Amino acid sequence: MARMIKLAILAVALFVLSQTTAAVTTHAVGDGKGWMVPSGDPLFYAVWAAKETFILGDNLFFNFTTGEQDVARVSKEAFFTCNSTDPIALYKDGPANITLNSTGEYFFIGTLDNHCVLGQRLALNVTASPGPPPSPAAPRTKPENYTVGDRLGWLVPPLGEIAYLTWAYNKTFIVGDTLVFNFRNGSDDVAVVTKDAYNSCNTSTSIAYYNNSPAIITLKSAGEHYFTSTYDYHCDLGQKLAINVTGSSTASPPSSSGSPTPGSATSPSSSTGEGPTVGGPTPPPPASAAPYRISGGFLFTLLPIVMAFIY
Structure with a gap:
């Protein structure tokens, strides 16, 4: 009877372990816009990636229609030159799911026509764990x-x-x-x-x-x-x-409308305006595979406790 109780406790502990360590997240590239040539905003995917945290084991979901788009993983040099002649991997069938199975930098481009040149490219960095949030940087006052x-x-x-x-x-x-x-x-x-x-x-x-x-x-x-x-x-x-x-470290990209006057070494002035919008279709994004992350150290804490109930 005592052994049955221990086995039941083990089963519960392993169930809790499996639930709390679900750390894989699926990132819908471009969110509702999907994977496309961004309309009027070549930095669309750079802005999207800046808001995401990519962890080892996460998945990228490239939502596109087969024949209209594709996605290639390329080197850093190929990314900046939009060279798709020798990709690391090429995915022609959409949607494409790509697992981030190593840490470091990843580079993706669209290879069709001038899609890459027009902004269909994505660069991101994958880390082993989320880590603590970065401390806010102090405003810069020294010119560079x-x-x-x-x-x-x-x-x-x-x-x-x-x-x-x-x-x-x-x-x-x-x-x-x-x-x-x-x-x-x-x-x-x-x-x-x-x-x-x-x-x-x-x-x-x-x-x-x-x-x-x-x-x-x-x-x-x-x-x-x-x-x-x-x-x-x-x-x-x-x-x-x-x-x-x-006058501080809170600069944002310039807007694309209005008619202000810029500054220079000889005739400075200032202005404000509204930012650009991003066009294109709106496919439904996939759901995330996990609502939270957990440190791997939790495993090494829970397992000895579980084993203690058996022996």
Whole structure:
């Protein structure tokens, strides 16, 4: 009888163990938008991933229609160049479920037509456990220098506007920071323009103009700042940069409507506006496989207690 009681306790303990350690979460990529070419927002999936926590063993649910989309896991270099010639894995049938079975960085793109160039790409980082929430960073007060485009420099980007959108994403710009534009003299320039001129690529007039490299521009005012090139078609082909400048570390991406005046090393001003919206179909997202996570150390605490009832 005593052994039967112990076995019953063991069964209950194992049931509790199986319920409390269900830590796998299914992430519906893009939530209700699914996996698509984002309409007018090439950073849509970057913003989506920034709000998620990816843990070893989690699943990605790419919701798309077979024949209309696909998803390829690629290297970091292939991700930034939209090169799909030699993917790590390719999934042509939708929807696709992908298990994150190792820690580290993952990169996914759509390989059809110009889908990747238009923003159908996802980068994320997988960790072994959720860990404690990060401490809020103190507002930055010391100015910094930013080289626009880093090694790419200031030119017509091979991937279009996404290059400078990606470069500026997650950067914090404050009053006093300096932008350094590296370009080839006689083949390029930098124009500080209004938001309307930025959106329409109208470079007939500019707030400030720089034709000697490197062009060093100090951000002297808070608000939205817009830069492009006056050379023919350079703006239309994606050589344009929009940033938001604040006096603290709480900068957000510039909006896409209105007509404010940006600041520059010679003529600063400030502005505000509304952010963009994301279009596209709205497929139903899948449910998460687990509403919470639990530390693996709990297993090593519970198992000795269970064994003590048997012996």
